[in-house]
């Protein structure tokens with residue numbers, strides 16, 4: 001279901017609760033809402049008003065992914081970048097790693113499976129932005 005995107009709301013400033021396999025419906029809402037917005041390439045659950053640590057993103061091949069309970073384990077080559085956010089009007093400067101290692105859970109056949117993966121460049125930047133959302137941090 002397409003949801004309204006939350007802007008400047010206290011929920012965005014609170015760390016999210018761990019997400020579970022029961023939150024599959026939230027993922028569907030995130031995918032529907034992201035598909036409805038032309039500018040969105042990623043969306044966190046608290047941006048649609050659900051304080052759970054899960055987000056979706058679209059990669060360069062236009063494939064969509066959902067990440068549950070993401071944790072940044074390692075970052076290389078920090079740099080200053082300008083970033084926009086659907087929940088925030090102005091572009092902001094932040095510090096992002098160009099290459100990261102993330103641990104997260106992935107939903108597979110109705111259960112969460114633990115994963116560890118490396119990301120670089122634009123995808124890495126987007127994932128760091130989403131992890132910040134899950135931790136209740138806005139750019």
Ligand SMILES: [Zn+2]
Nearest residue numbers: 084085086087
């Ligand atoms: Zn954002």
